[in-house]
Amino acid sequence: MDIKYLKGVGPKNAEYLRSLGIYTIEDIFYYFPRDYEDRANTKKIRDLKDGEIVTLIAEVALINGTRKTQTGKNLTSIVFKDDTGFITGIWFNQPYIKKTFKVGEKVLLYGKVNRRFAELQMVDPKYEKNFDNNDENSVGILPIYPLNKYLSQKTLRNIIKNALINKRELLKEILPKRILDEFNLVDIQTAIDNIHFPKNKDMLNKSIYRLKFEELFLIQLGLQYYKKSINSDLSAYNIPLSGRLKELKEKLPFELTNAQSRTIREILLDMKKNKPMNRLVQGDVGSGKTVIAAIAMFNCAEAGYQAAMLAPTEILAEQHFSSITSLLKDFDLNIALITGSTTKKQKEKILTDLANGEIDIIIGTHALLQENVEFKNLALVVTDEQHRFGVRQRATLVSKGHNPHVLVMTATPIPRTLALFMYGDMDISIINELPKGRQKVDTYFVRSTMRERVYNFIKKEVMEGRQAYIVCPLVEESEKIEAISAEEAYDFLVNNTFNGNDKIVAVLHGKMSNEEKDFIMQKFKEGAIKVLVSTTVVEVGVNVPNATVMVVENAERFGLAQLHQLRGRVGRGSLKSYCILISDATNKEAIDRLTIMTKTNDGFVISEKDMELRGTGELFGMRQHGLPDLKIADIFKDIEILKTTRDLARRLIEDNMLEKDEFEPLRIKIESMFKEKIDITTFN
Numbered sequence: 001m002d003i004k005y006l007k008g009v010g011p012k013n014a015e016y017l018r019s020l021g022i023y024t025i026e027d028i029f030y031y032f033p034r035d036y037e038d039r040a041n042t043k044k045i046r047d048l049k050d051g052e053i054v055t056l057i058a059e060v061a062l063i064n065g066t067r068k069t070q071t072g073k074n075l076t077s078i079v080f081k082d083d084t085g086f087i088t089g090i091w092f093n094q095p096y097i098k099k100t101f102k103v104g105e106k107v108l109l110y111g112k113v114n115r116r117f118a119e120l121q122m123v124d125p126k127y128e129k130n131f132d133n134n135d136e137n138s139v140g141i142l143p144i145y146p147l148n149k150y151l152s153q154k155t156l157r158n159i160i161k162n163a164l165i166n167k168r169e170l171l172k173e174i175l176p177k178r179i180l181d182e183f184n185l186v187d188i189q190t191a192i193d194n195i196h197f198p199k200n201k202d203m204l205n206k207s208i209y210r211l212k213f214e215e216l217f218l219i220q221l222g223l224q225y226y227k228k229s230i231n232s233d234l235s236a237y238n239i240p241l242s243g244r245l246k247e248l249k250e251k252l253p254f255e256l257t258n259a260q261s262r263t264i265r266e267i268l269l270d271m272k273k274n275k276p277m278n279r280l281v282q283g284d285v286g287s288g289k290t291v292i293a294a295i296a297m298f299n300c301a302e303a304g305y306q307a308a309m310l311a312p313t314e315i316l317a318e319q320h321f322s323s324i325t326s327l328l329k330d331f332d333l334n335i336a337l338i339t340g341s342t343t344k345k346q347k348e349k350i351l352t353d354l355a356n357g358e359i360d361i362i363i364g365t366h367a368l369l370q371e372n373v374e375f376k377n378l379a380l381v382v383t384d385e386q387h388r389f390g391v392r393q394r395a396t397l398v399s400k401g402h403n404p405h406v407l408v409m410t411a412t413p414i415p416r417t418l419a420l421f422m423y424g425d426m427d428i429s430i431i432n433e434l435p436k437g438r439q440k441v442d443t444y445f446v447r448s449t450m451r452e453r454v455y456n457f458i459k460k461e462v463m464e465g466r467q468a469y470i471v472c473p474l475v476e477e478s479e480k481i482e483a484i485s486a487e488e489a490y491d492f493l494v495n496n497t498f499n500g501n502d503k504i505v506a507v508l509h510g511k512m513s514n515e516e517k518d519f520i521m522q523k524f525k526e527g528a529i530k531v532l533v534s535t536t537v538v539e540v541g542v543n544v545p546n547a548t549v550m551v552v553e554n555a556e557r558f559g560l561a562q563l564h565q566l567r568g569r570v571g572r573g574s575l576k577s578y579c580i581l582i583s584d585a586t587n588k589e590a591i592d593r594l595t596i597m598t599k600t601n602d603g604f605v606i607s608e609k610d611m612e613l614r615g616t617g618e619l620f621g622m623r624q625h626g627l628p629d630l631k632i633a634d635i636f637k638d639i640e641i642l643k644t645t646r647d648l649a650r651r652l653i654e655d656n657m658l659e660k661d662e663f664e665p666l667r668i669k670i671e672s673m674f675k676e677k678i679d680i681t682t683f684n
């Protein structure tokens with residue numbers, strides 16, 4: 001029901017409420033306080049103790065003027081009294097305060113008490129004027145709402161109170177009684193009453209618990225409900241273990257790590273079932289995910305089915321194609337590559353061969369998603385670096401097969417809590433082990449005055465046969481003074497560091513044609529180019545184990561996850577490697593971020609920190625995944641509730657409980673929450 005139908009909300013307030021994202025009366029119930037002030041125990045001035053936080057009801061006794069302190073601040077003081085004593089309110093640099101009070105008026109003060117010599121003071125107390133002893137809003141545990149400048153706390157409190165009294169019937173319980181009982185949850189009306197105007201701390205806590213529970217539960221239930229409606233009677237390709245897996249393992253150029261073997265085992269077992277696999281493989285940078293994709297695709301092809309792998313960039317598609325071809329070279333499989341650069345003629349042949357089943361494995365970019373790409377029997381879809389793909393794109397590829405198995409690989413480590421949350425019942429494998437012989441990448445954070453020394457260090461490594469990356473942010477013309485562009489870095493290297501030798505240094509940037517980029521990348525891989533100066537084109541997945549130095553210019557412009565990805569381009573073999581972050585940043589957040597990089601090489605730790613700094617929503621685009629924002633729960637702090645609700649959701653879905661009458665309100669709620677079903681379905 002539109003907020004304007006609430007008694008006492010005129011057109012102006014309705015507009016202000018809309019500016020806070022409150023459109024309906026239901027919204028207002030769910031507009032939760034960001035904090036509370038405990039004013040439950042008002043005290044007399046005589047009983048105040050130094051350091052305690054209290055609520056007082058007092059009268060304005062004396063309005064002193066404003067004076068300058070020794071440190072140059074404006075200090076305004078006002079004396080308040082009750083029938084037991086006096087206390088002075090002090091405000092810094094708010095001279096207008098003295099005009100807000102009138103001698104003799106009653107106010108409510110809330111703040112921390114200081115005893116200075118014989119005088120009691122409160123610095124910058126919160127206050128409420130026109131105070132009436134009977135005003136329930138003002139005594140007790142008071143809600144503090146997130147507000148903008150249009151509405152006062154008091155007005156909003158009154159509006160909410162009003163809604164709770166006059167429109168309570170709009171608050172309907174959606175959780176069935178048996179769930180309330182089983183988990184000891186308070187009913188919805190009690191919860192909403194107490195989240196806004198808590199009777200006491202205990203009721204507040206119970207209400208918070210109930211609302212967090214509801215929030216996380218609805219999301220988990222929604223995810224699983226839709227997954228089931230898609231997956232329930234899907235029969236998938238039942239792919240047996242190939243008799244040649246052992247031979248393949250023996251022919252690999254390295255021994256698999258335990259984590260790789262475990263992940264492969266999990267994948268092969270999934271593909272043997274007649275339910276489509278739905279697995280996320282998370283491996284830190286350089287942990288060796290490509291070989292896992294290769295083995296899964298091999299097993300699929302050996303059974304006579306087709307497998308496809310989707311890569312986010314052309315450079316990566318080519319790299320995967322060449323690594324996978326080389327890993328599987330002793331087996332008679334037809335492996336193809338399709339990208340934007342594939343010629344028309346080649347493409348025609350590929351399309352025909354795919355459609356009639358000649359091609360066993362195809363690796364490609366977005367070109368794979370085009371409508372005219374058809375498969376004979378696509379049974380496995382692998383996508384690399386999922387965050388680069390819109391969920392819809394992945395769905396497009398999946399739809400080219402008949403319930404194919406899906407394997408999603410990501411190098412962006414997602415903390416387990418978030419994975420639990422975002423992927424509902426997706427199975428997760430974690431490669432938490434790097435191949436043997438890898439050394440920690442030494443990471444330094446330096447100022448730009450060190451640039452020349454850093455470049456000389458690159459020269460030293462190049463002399464020893466190694467290679468280096470220098471990554472520069474993309475800079476606009478107008479930002480030139482602050483940031484060094486790739487071209488400038490290139491000029492400096494060629495002219496100063498390498499005394500005019502322009503053969504071994506190259507620039508790579510997004511504006512170049514694909515051929516140019518490929519040509520340079522190829523030369524770098526072969527080792528002819530020693531130093532690659534680039535914009536972030538190298539960010540994801542590039543594998544050149546001979547590279548030992550990664551320099552990031554204006555490093556403050558990159559997010560933590562991105563810096564970790566960039567650093568992951570070195571230290572990919574057994575050679576000692578270095579990452580040098582150059583930045584003149586002065587703001588604390590940027591310095592914190594760069595310092596974290598110097599302290600840890602662990603992608604999981606880094607992504608947790610990243611989330612602390614930036615918040616989960618922004619990092620993983622919750623909305624992009626079709627997930628609603630969280631209003632009250634916190635996926636880190638509320639991990640226990642998350643697990644409980646996830647298990648409950650699973651159980652209810654498995655037992656088809658949502659079909660029952662008592663669950664109908666819940667089902668309707670979920671259906672309205674997850675209107676865009678496609679975003680959920682693509683996780684299958």
Ligand SMILES: Nc1ncnc2c1ncn2[C@@H]1O[C@H](COP(=O)(O)OP(=O)(O)OP(=O)(O)O)[C@@H](O)[C@H]1O
Pocket residue numbers: 254255256257260283284285286287288289290291410411435436540541542543545568569572
């Ligand atoms: N078990 C292993 N032992 C030794 N080397 C390995 C092993 N597995 C993979 N490698 C090598 O490690 C390097 C990194 O592997 P790969 O390119 O698959 O990493 P990745 O997980 O895709 O990393 P990123 O996400 O950073 O691209 C490659 O050169 C690969 O040949």
